[in-house]
Amino acid sequence: MKIAIIGAGISGLLSALELVEQGCSVMIFDQQQAGKAASWAGGGILSPMYPWRYPHAVNQLAQYGKPLYLDWNKKLKPVSGIDFEIHESGMLIFDEADFESGLNYAEQFQEPMQQCEYLQQEQIEQLNPYIDSKFQHAIYFPQIANVRNPRLLQSMVAYLKQHPQVEFIEHCPIEQFNIKNGKVQSVQAKNGKTYDADQFVITTGAWSQRWSEQLDLEIPVRPVQGQMVLFKTPANWLPTMCMNDVMYLIPRLDGHVVCGSSMADCGFDTTPTVATKQKILEACFEMVPELAAFPIEKQWAGLRPGSPTGIPYIGKIPEMENVWANFGHFRNGLCMGPASAQLLRQLMLGQTPLVNPAAYSPARLKSEAELMVH
Incomplete structure (x- = not known):
């Protein structure tokens, strides 16, 4: 065929x-x-x-993401010579309104990879010493990974x-x-x-x-712009992904940290704006103040298929x-x-x-x- x-x-x-x-x-x-x-x-x-x-239908497909990428990486890497860099960094979430839903989610939907624990400030500090001490508690998902797309x-x-x-x-x-x-x-x-x-x-x-x-x-699919900022820190500097108020930090193995992300309806325009960059930086520095000491390497925008x-x-x-x-x-x-x-x-x-x-x-x-x- x-x-x-x-x-x-x-x-x-x-x-x-x-x-x-x-x-x-x-x-x-x-x-x-x-x-x-x-x-x-x-x-x-x-x-x-x-x-x-999200609707159940989204999570139903998403739960296969990590295991299937691990399989594909095993198959493709010997031929392509390129590793996907699937990094099980875990994710800290600081949105208090989501704590209860997050803590119950894995059991409620039989998704063991979304197992989550409640941490207080002392435990947060042990796990990720760069988090601002004003965050008194968080929920932590140890098995969530990121792939270097x-x-x-x-x-x-x-x-x-x-x-x-x-x-x-x-x-x-x-x-x-x-x-x-x-x-x-x-x-x-x-x-x-x-x-x-x-x-x-x-x-x-x-x-x-x-x-x-x-x-x-x-x-009914339309472009929805999302902007990102990329920092360069030392390798393995930031130990976990962090998220608060839909803004996130994603550490790569070599020390790059991806920060995002925004949502804007502006057609097919992929020009990053200063105002949005500022918003992303403020949210990220609020979580990890020391990030401000490192250089920004790149800034870009992409278009999500909004449905x-x-x-x-x-x-x-x-x-x-x-x-x-x-x-x-x-x-x-x-x-x-x-x-x-x-x-x-x-x-x-x-x-x-x-x-x-x-x-x-x-x-x-x-x-x-x-x-x-x-």
Whole structure:
């Protein structure tokens, strides 16, 4: 089976991996360079932030993130030579209003990886001596890890590019589906070429709404900008991830610390702003004052695929014979990515799905578009 995957972010690359492992041949298209948009820009926390604030369908896929990335890293690293750097740093959360939900979450939803403990200031100081002493208590999730997403993407691209069943077509926007009797025959690219395949998968993230007209379907996915700031500290300086009021610090193994993140509706603009940077820095220095002594290495913004509930669309597009969706993951594309791709592969190849696919069905597009309007 020949499959065209449109969009080479985390969802497209993981979908490609799942399908080539099953013997399919895959063409992967991207309007720019593979793995360079939102997937590259995110923080890489392998859990939704405050999972109890999300619908069950989000957490159901997210819980597979860490174990599946560990498996993929084992498989890809010998070929790509690149380690994902899955770092089990644990996460401290200081939002008092979330303590009760956080402490009960693992048991309530049978998610042992979200096991959590309540810490007082003395214990916080032992665990992470850089936390400001004004934080008298916190909840701590020891098993939450982060993945270094730029490395993850580089490894997947390197692995797929050497695979005999894979063809990459980058810097090549797809402009049109050529549809006949509810079936896509081929896609028309900006380079003037036409590409045919048996099945077509849409993994275009924040850009997915552009297919609405051609598929005669309102796709309620819009870009939501998120900004990040990167510090360089000594290796292993900050022992844990930290979060307060939706702002977070993520330590990498080599001493980089990723700080974020904001939310802004500004179309497809990825220009970082001074005001937002200031807000991120204030929140981060409030948690870890000593961070202010280290240099800022980089600042950037990415575009999340904002969807009404944050539950992605995975499965066959209504009334189309051979078009599939894997988009709309909003803030959790990275941690939901591996299970989303696995579910898509299972649905495409008629295999037993790892979760009930109903919650993710693109048939929801009909009703949810109306929610976005009101």
